Amino acid sequence: MLNKKIANNIPLKYHILFWLLYFTFNVVRWGSYFNDYWYSLKSNLVEFPIHIIVVYINVYYLIPKFILRRKYKTYIAWLLGILILVYLVRTGLNYLLVTKEIWPEAEEAGKFLETNHLIAVILGELYVLAFVTAIQLLIDWPIELRRNEDLAKLQLSTELKFLRTQIQPHFFFNTLNNLYALTLQKSDDAPRLVIKLSDIMQYVLYEVNSSKANLLEEINHINNYIDIEQIRFKDRIDSELDITGDIEDVQVPPLLFLSFIENCFKHGLKGNDNIKINMSFEILNKHYLEFKLSNTFNPEVVQENNHGIGIANTKRRLNLLFSNDYVLETDILDDTYNIYLKIPIQ
Secondary structure, rough: OHHHHHOOOOOOOHHHHHHHHHHHHHOOOOOOOOHHHHHHEEEEHHHHHHHHHHHHHHHHHHHHHHHOOOOOHHHHEEEEHHEEEEEHHHHHHHHHHHOOOOOOOOOOOOOOOOHHHHHHHHHHHHHHHHHHHHHHHHHHHHHHHHHHHHHHHHHHHHHHEEEEEEEHHHHHHHHHHHHHHHHOOOOOOHHHHHHHHHHHHHHHHHOOOOOOEEHHHHHHHHHHHHHHHHHHHHHEEEEEEEEEOOOOOOOOOHHHHHHHHHHHHHHHOOOOOOOEEEEEEEOOOOOOOEEEEEEEEOOOOOOOOOOOHHHHHHHHHHHHHHHOOOOOEEEOOEOOOOEEEEOOOO
């Protein structure tokens, strides 16, 4: 696949133009050097087809098959074999079609398979091979780099979407448990919970489809969730929200804060009669959003492992979205569980 991809990077007409220019340059250069343009033309007509074949074998077969797979010894063995074959074919064709002298460029007549002649032919072929391959790779490298970056972005986007879709069933499962509890109690609040749940479902399933969501909508979504919990637990919940700075146009990853809020109720009510939640959003220098959350917590209660995905999911999303450009800290102080999150905003 890779060699086919590379081959399509440069249109055929540019390949032909390059070789014509290179051939013309070589004929003029060596014709001027030896003052024999006819010999230079004939020898280059013999040698250039060989150059072209060897270059394309190297670029479109040897490099993808061996270099890119780190089979360096195999590549060298193939290259040495090809260079020896080039020497035999090139020398033979020159002898048959151009001149009966094995090495007319040398001061003294050369001999077939003579060391100096063998080295000169191989070095000449390596020069052409390295020169043209370097040009090809210089052109292909940025294209392949962009392609790899696009693949990385696609992979990132796919994983982020997967992580986000995990949140939806996780959240609805917990909320339906709440609804089930109210129906068992034959509570008159069950219809209100259904309405709240319907609003949240509409937001999660239909309105949050991009990689960014409006912070105000996210906060409204969080308030709906807290209202659902208050319907179930009534006076046991005391919640406060503080907003500092202009957040009207702030965009954040959708459903990012929900897992933290869920955790407040998941663990905060265990071993406690009441739960107090303090939550704040603050804009720092128009570049960062600071999120703080604290809730009452009983550290003596052993937390059950119910294989929740919320917090682990959130941490993974933060790493994918912001790399090292974020801060997430958690601590327990006396009977309070604290979360601090700072993320860049656009």
